[in-house]
Amino acid sequence: MSINYNEKIPNNVDLANDRKLQRALEHWQPRFLTWWQEQGPRDFSSDDVYLRTAVGVDAQGWASYGYVKMPDYRWGIFLADPIADRKIGFGDHCGEPAWQQVPGELRSQFRRIIVTQGDTEPASVEQQHLLGLTCPSLYDLRNLFQVNVEEGRHLWAMVYLLHGYFGRDGREEAEELLARHSGDSDNPRILGTFNEPISDWLSFFMFTYFTDRDGKFQLKSLAESGFDPLARTCRFMLTEEAHHMFVGETGVGRVIKRTLQVMKELGTDDPAAIRAHGAVDLTTIQRYLNFWFTSSLDLFGSEVSSNAASSFANGIKGRPDEDRYEEHVCAEATYDLDTPDGTVTVTLRNAMNEVMRDAYIKDCEIGLKRWNMQIKRAGYAAFLKLPSKHFRRSIGSWAGMPVDPDGKLLNQQDYNMQLADWLPSESDRAFVHSLMQRVVEPGKMAGWIAPPDRGINNLPADYEYVRLH
Ligand code: BYC
Numbered sequence: 203m204s205i206n207y208n209e210k211i212p213n214n215v216d217l218a219n220d221r222k223l224q225r226a227l228e229h230w231q232p233r234f235l236t237w238w239q240e241q242g243p244r245d246f247s248s249d250d251v252y253l254r255t256a257v258g259v260d261a262q263g264w265a266s267y268g269y270v271k272m273p274d275y276r277w278g279i280f281l282a283d284p285i286a287d288r289k290i291g292f293g294d295h296c297g298e299p300a301w302q303q304v305p306g307e308l309r310s311q312f313r314r315i316i317v318t319q320g321d322t323e324p325a326s327v328e329q330q331h332l333l334g335l336t337c338p339s340l341y342d343l344r345n346l347f348q349v350n351v352e353e354g355r356h357l358w359a360m361v362y363l364l365h366g367y368f369g370r371d372g373r374e375e376a377e378e379l380l381a382r383h384s385g386d387s388d389n390p391r392i393l394g395t396f397n398e399p400i401s402d403w404l405s406f407f408m409f410t411y412f413t414d415r416d417g418k419f420q421l422k423s424l425a426e427s428g429f430d431p432l433a434r435t436c437r438f439m440l441t442e443e444a445h446h447m448f449v450g451e452t453g454v455g456r457v458i459k460r461t462l463q464v465m466k467e468l469g470t471d472d473p474a475a476i477r478a479h480g481a482v483d484l485t486t487i488q489r490y491l492n493f494w495f496t497s498s499l500d501l502f503g504s505e506v507s508s509n510a511a512s513s514f515a516n517g518i519k520g521r522p523d524e525d526r527y528e529e530h531v532c533a534e535a536t537y538d539l540d541t542p543d544g545t546v547t548v549t550l551r552n553a554m555n556e557v558m559r560d561a562y563i564k565d566c567e568i569g570l571k572r573w574n575m576q577i578k579r580a581g582y583a584a585f586l587k588l589p590s591k592h593f594r595r596s597i598g599s600w601a602g603m604p605v606d607p608d609g610k611l612l613n614q615q616d617y618n619m620q621l622a623d624w625l626p627s628e629s630d631r632a633f634v635h636s637l638m639q640r641v642v643e644p645g646k647m648a649g650w651i652a653p654p655d656r657g658i659n660n661l662p663a664d665y666e667y668v669r670l671h
Contacts, residue, residue: 212278250669279362282437290428292530295517300430320360325396328384336638338648344667395497408494411450416501426520459652462580480649496594502559504598511551
C-alpha cells in the first residue's frame with residue numbers, strides 16, 4: 203500500500219476511512235509537536251536538514267531525500283505490507299491465523315509491551331536533546347537529526363497501535379508517553395538505559411551501536427507477534443533502525459581511526475599523550491563501551507522471566523528470526539543458565555530473555571571485530587573487548603554482583619577498588635566533554651574523529667547537510 207502524503211497525518215493504513223481514529227490521532231498530533239519543540243533537538247527548528255523520508259514501505263526505494271525543517275517532518279503511520287494468510291509462528295497458538303485485533307484476554311500484556319517499546323523512542327530523543335550544539339561536523343549533525351526524527355516516527359507507530367486497538371486505555375497511555383521524561387526524578391522513562399544522559403558524541407555513537415541494537419532485537423521479536431498490526435509496524439521500523447546502528451558502528455570506527463592516526467603521528471600509545479593531542483585514547487573508548495554495553499544488556503530483562511515465558515506462550519513476542527529455529531512451541535525444551543549459585547536448568551520459555559540476550563551479544567561482536575581489525579592493520583597489539591554478560595548488571599540474577607569484565611566473581615572490596623578502571627570516571631567524562639566543540643563548516647571535522655568514508659545518498663562528505671540560519 204502506498205503512503206498517502208496528502209493527509210494531515212501521512213499513512214498507509216487508510217486513516218481517512220476511520221474517522222474516529224483519525225480524530226483521536228489528530229488530537230494527539232499537536233501534543234506531539236509541542237513535545238518535539240520542548241524536548242527535541244535544541245535550537246535547530248528553523249534550519250534546513252537533508253533528511254530522508256519514507257515514501258513507500260517496500261524494500262526498493264522507500265526513501266526520498268531533501269531539505270526539511272525538522273518541525274515540518276512528515277511523521278506518520280507506515281506499516282509493512284500484509285502477508286496473505288499469515289499464521290502465528292510460535293507458542294501455544296502456533297499455526298493459527300494471525301490476529302487482526304488484540305484478543306481480549308491478552309490486552310494488558312500487549313499494552314504493557316507496546317507502551318514499553320513506545321516509551322524508549324521519545325526517551326532517546328530527550329537524551330540527545332543538546333547534542334546538536336556540540337556536533338563534530340555537519341555530516342554528523344544531520345545523522346543525529348535523522349535518527350531523532352525517525353525515533354519520533356517510531357513513537358507514532360506505537361501511538362497508532364495504542365489509539366487504534368486499545369480504546370480509552372490506549373489513549374491515556376499515549377498521553378503518558380509524552381509526560382514521562384528521560385532522567386526526570388518524578389516521572390522517568392520506564393527502562394534504565396533511557397534515563398542515562400547522552401551528553402557527548404562518544405556516548406551517542408555507543409548508544410546507537412549498542413542500545414539501538416537492543417531495539418533491533420526487540421523489534422525483530424515483535425515482528426514475529428501474533429498481533430498482525432504490531433508485527434507489520436515493527437517490520438517497517440526495522441528498516442529505519444538499520445541506519446541508526448550504521449551511525450553507531452561507523453561513528454565509533456571513526457573515533458578509533460583518528461586515535462590510531464594520532465598514535466602513529468606521536469609514535470606512542472600513551473593515553474596522556476594521545477589526550478594532549480586532542481584524541482580519545484583506546485582505554486577510554488573501552489570504558490565507554492563497557493558502560494553502554496552492560497546497560498543495554500539489562501534491557502533484555504531477567505534471565506528467568508515469567509513475563510517472557512507468557513509472552514512467548516501467548517504469541518505476543520517470539521524470538522528474533524523465529525524461522526531460524528526448528529521447534530517453535532518450546533513447551534518441553536530446557537535451557538542451562540549460569541547463575542551466581544551455579545548452573546541451573548530452566549524451561550526454555552522462561553529463559554527467552556536470555557536467548558535474546560545471547561543472540562544480541564553475538565551480533566555486537568561483529569562491530570568489535572571490525573574495530574579490532576582497524577587497530578591490527580595500523581600495527582598495534584591493543585584490542586577492544588565486550589565485557590562478560592555478568593559484569594555491572596542491574597537486572598536479573600547477576601544484579602549487583604561484584605563480577606569483573608572477564609566474568610570473575612570478586613569480593614566486593616576488590617571490585618569497588620577497580621571499578622574506576624573499567625567504567626568512565628568523572629575525569630574521563632570531563633576530558634571527552636572538553637573535546638565536544640561545535641564544528642559546522644561544510645567538510646570540516648572535529649579533531650577527535652576521522653571523516654566518514656563517504657557522504658549520504660552518494661553526496662560528498664563535505665556537502666552542506668544542514669543549512670544553518
Ligand atoms: N530497566 O521479567 P522481567 C529501542 C522491569 S530499545 C528497568 O525481568 P521482561 C530503542 C520490567 O519492565 C527496545 N526495568 O523482564 C533503542 C518488569 O517491570 P514490571 C525497547 C526493567 O518483562 C534506541 C520487571 O523489570 N523495546 O527500541 O521479560 C533508541 C520484571 O521484568 C528493565 C522493548 O523493550 C530495565 N532494563 O522483559 C530508541 C520491547 N528490564 O512490568 C529505541 C518491549 C526489565 O513488572 N519490552 N525491567 O513493572 C519488553 O519486551 C519487556 O518489557 C522487556 C523486559 C524486555 C523490557
